[in-house]
Amino acid sequence: MTETANEFMEKLHSARGWEDKLRLILKLATELEPYPEEEKTPENTITDCIAEVYFCGKRDPASHHVHFFVSSEVRILKGVVAVLLLFCQDQNPEQLRTLDLESIVAELGLKQRLSGTRHNALNAIIQRIRMAGANT
Amino acid sequence: MSLPHRADFPFIARDDAICYLDNAATTQKPNQVLNRVHAFDKFEHANVYRATHTASVQATEALEAVREGVRAFLNARHKEEIIFTHGTTSAINLAAYSLSRSKVKKGQRILLGTNSHHSNIVPWQRIAAECEAVLRPIPLNSDGSLNLDWLEQELKNPTAIVSVSHVSNSAGTLNPVEKIVHMARKNGAVSLIDGAQAVSHAPVNVQTIDCDFYTFSGHKLFAPTGSGILFIKKEHHNTLPPWQLGGEMVQTVSFEDATFQKAPTKFEAGTPSISALIGLGAAIEFLNAFPWPDWKRREQELTHFAFESLSQLDGIEWAVPGPPQAPILAFNLQGLHCADVSEILDYEGVATRAGTHCSMPFYRALGLNGSIRASLSIYNNESDIERLLNALAKALELLR
Numbered sequence: 001m002t003e004t005a006n007e008f009m010e011k012l013h014s015a016r017g018w019e020d021k022l023r024l025i026l027k028l029a030t031e032l033e034p035y036p037e038e039e040k041t042p043e044n045t046i047t048d049c050i051a052e053v054y055f056c057g058k059r060d061p062a063s064h065h066v067h068f069f070v071s072s073e074v075r076i077l078k079g080v081v082a083v084l085l086l087f088c089q090d091q092n093p094e095q096l097r098t099l100d101l102e103s104i105v106a107e108l109g110l111k112q113r114l115s116g117t118r119h120n121a122l123n124a125i126i127q128r129i130r131m132a133g134a135n136t
Numbered sequence: 137m138s139l140p141h142r143a144d145f146p147f148i149a150r151d152d153a154i155c156y157l158d159n160a161a162t163t164q165k166p167n168q169v170l171n172r173v174h175a176f177d178k179f180e181h182a183n184v185y186r187a188t189h190t191a192s193v194q195a196t197e198a199l200e201a202v203r204e205g206v207r208a209f210l211n212a213r214h215k216e217e218i219i220f221t222h223g224t225t226s227a228i229n230l231a232a233y234s235l236s237r238s239k240v241k242k243g244q245r246i247l248l249g250t251n252s253h254h255s256n257i258v259p260w261q262r263i264a265a266e267c268e269a270v271l272r273p274i275p276l277n278s279d280g281s282l283n284l285d286w287l288e289q290e291l292k293n294p295t296a297i298v299s300v301s302h303v304s305n306s307a308g309t310l311n312p313v314e315k316i317v318h319m320a321r322k323n324g325a326v327s328l329i330d331g332a333q334a335v336s337h338a339p340v341n342v343q344t345i346d347c348d349f350y351t352f353s354g355h356k357l358f359a360p361t362g363s364g365i366l367f368i369k370k371e372h373h374n375t376l377p378p379w380q381l382g383g384e385m386v387q388t389v390s391f392e393d394a395t396f397q398k399a400p401t402k403f404e405a406g407t408p409s410i411s412a413l414i415g416l417g418a419a420i421e422f423l424n425a426f427p428w429p430d431w432k433r434r435e436q437e438l439t440h441f442a443f444e445s446l447s448q449l450d451g452i453e454w455a456v457p458g459p460p461q462a463p464i465l466a467f468n469l470q471g472l473h474c475a476d477v478s479e480i481l482d483y484e485g486v487a488t489r490a491g492t493h494c495s496m497p498f499y500r501a502l503g504l505n506g507s508i509r510a511s512l513s514i515y516n517n518e519s520d521i522e523r524l525l526n527a528l529a530k531a532l533e534l535l536r
Contacts, residue, residue, distance in 0.1 A: 018483060022534055050491035050506045051475050073505075074475040075535065118475060 005086035012108065021108065025079035032082050035071030046124045053077065055125050057132040065090045066132045070125070077118050080105060081125055088129055096133030101126045137430040140166065140422070140514055148515045155486040155523040160305050160333055160464050160493070160511030162355045165415070169358055172418035176411050184410055185384045185401070199410060202417030203400070206365055209420050210350065211341040216373070219366040219403045220413055224332045225255040227351035227366035228299075230403060231328055234376040236263035239326060240296040246271045247290060247325075249282050249300035250501050251309055254494045256299055256330045269296060276501050280309050280456030287319060295325040302334035302350075306495040306509065308439075308460030310334075317347045326372070332356055336513065337435055337462050339428045342367050354412060359419035363412035366403070373399040380405035431514060438512055439463040442521045449528060455499075455507045463512035466493075469532060474508045477531045481508070484527035 008028065015021045039056045046053040054071040067090055072078040084101055091099075105122065143149045147164040148156060156164065176198070182191035184199050199220075206218045221227040240246065246260050250273045264271040272290060275283045282300065291298075298320035300311050313329050320327040328349035331340055335352045342350050347369075354363030368376065378385060378396055383406040387395040396402050423431075443459040446452055451470030460466075468474055478490035491506045492499045499506055510524055 019530070019534060022480075022483075026534070051473060052505075073473050074479075075473065076476050076479050118479060 008083065008086055009107065022076070022079075025083060025108065026075055027079075028082040028086075029075055029079035032070065032078070032085070035069045039069060040071070046121050046128075051077070051121075053121050053125075055081070055128055057128065059132070064092045066093065066096065068129065068132075072121075074118060074121075077121055080108065080122060083108060084126070084129065093133045096129060099129075099133075101129060137434060138426050139430055139434055140426065142515050142517070144168065145515050146170070155520050155527075157510040157512060157516065157520065157524060158487045158489050159336075159513035159516075160356070160509065161489055162361070163336060163358050163513050164515065165358050165360070165419070166422055168422045169360070169415050169418045173360060173411050173415040176414045181411065183407060195410060198414055198417075199408070202413050202420075205417050205420045209335075209340075209423075210365075210367055211343055212367055213343060214370050216398070216400050217342075217367050217370055219368055219400045220408045221351070221364040221366050221404075222362050222409060223353040223355070223364035224253075224330060224351050225364075227349075227364050228255055228328065228330065229259045230366055230379040231349045231351070231368070232259035232263045233379040234403075235297060235326065236267050237377045238375050240264075240267040240269050241294070242268040243294065244269050245290065245293050245295040245325075246297045246299070247274055247287065247295060247320075248272070248298075249274050249304075249311060250276050251280065251282065251304040251306060251311070251495065251498045252299070252301050253305050253330060253332070254496070256301060256328075257497065260297070260299060273497060273501075274300070276498075279458065280304075280307055280502070282311055282316070284312070284315065284319070287316065291319055291323040291325065295320070295323055297328065298325050299328040299330070301330040301332070302340070303331075303337065303462045303464070304495070304498070305333045305464070306493045306498050306507070307456045307466045308333075308462040308464030308511075309456060310461035313345050313347065317345055321346065333462060333464065336423075338432055342369075348372060354416040354419065357416070357419050358422060359416035360409075360412040362409035363416040365416075368399065368403070370399075373402070376403075378402050378405065382406055435463050435512065435514060438516060438518070438521070439465070441518055442510065442512065442524075445521055445525055446528075449525070450532065455502060455504060463516075465510045465512075466507040467510075468504070468507050469528065469535075472531070472535050474506045476535055477528070478508050480531040480534060481524070481527045484523070484530055486524050486527040488524075 040054050044054045044056040046055055051073045057066045057068045059066050070081045144166040145164045182195040184196040187193040203218045207215045246264050246269050274287050277283050302313050303310055317327040326348040329347045331350050331352040336357045350367040355361040385397050385401050385405050387397050453468045455466035474490040478488050481488050489509045
């Protein structure tokens, strides 16, 4: 876990109520780097019946660290993924394998888990992060 | 006015109840339905139409009383015109399959309302491909209604089927079904009306509509899931082949051949969802206790209140203009994705739906990627609308 991830989680824990937590998460989404246009491909599409969501990871050939990008019209989903990226950005596959991403989502302290198809899209993204950790 | 009480619906009446505004997806059940189903399952459960013992005879009688209740509810002429199905989707699949084997010819048109549910599109797509028929959507006018001038012109081509919803599940538009059925009939086409979103809001009279098929689901009419109805006009009973095979619908079987019963049994393969259908019967009895004019007046009053209050919201964009004719309100908040908004509504205990509501072609025609849908039922009240408004205000505050 990087210092930034720790700092963010501390801020989140000290926030009052789900509204303030959500504000922090939404703000984090705005700080993400843009998603590369050329990676808006069918393989990188996360199936969600209403929103356009893309997710991809690029592995550095030398260090094997994986750099992830996310694009989502749904800002809450994008924010939750942005939190996950604090933990898993530029990690090597071995480090990715040790992360318990579901627990991080549970720790966010939103009033409940993401509902319906958002929840499915998030699970699909967690699977993809895990796959990036598996393909050594 | 004589109307149901919120206390009749345990899901709605409990102290910590969510604000339930997803009635177009499924309705909550009153005690009258819950208790009837429970009693049937506990003390009366037996298979039907296989009467070699008393419990089976009684279960059969109870189920046939439901058929009579549905006949009266739809004002069908004959009881055997009422076919039990598992819901609207299976009913449309039945109709589509049977028509594909008896009615649809190569090159004929199958015309579908653009504001249809996917279940009233996809089964027709398959049979159009199989029969080499031509599937065409009836386009929308700018107000979201179906373009009947286009339909008039298109019907000059040989047309097998016209299938539309009675009320649009996405935007509450009431389609002029009597007119559409009349136009279809005049041109030799059969008509199917998907009544899933209509039956809980206004009386339906299949003789006045004069359609060949009419269908609805029990679970959108205060009854259990797994119960549904397909009305098939009697004149089609002999020409339509059955869809699924097996069970009581079989008359004689050898390994070379089988013969089938008459309608309605012919179209009811396997054991029906007996207790769900008993629940549907109880739901119709429940509805029958209230005069339709009172029911409609109350729903219209609440829909009007919801439409007027929501229209005051900063940046509200209605999916289709004007107040809806049925209590289904589809809208967006300018600049916000409906999935983000509905997520916050959910955090605030307000259940709505976001997306394309199983009507992707409709939303594509409107140029929208979806909407929030708040759909009301008879047990909703003004305080539910206030909760929705407060939750939307919170969504605006957090997301803008």
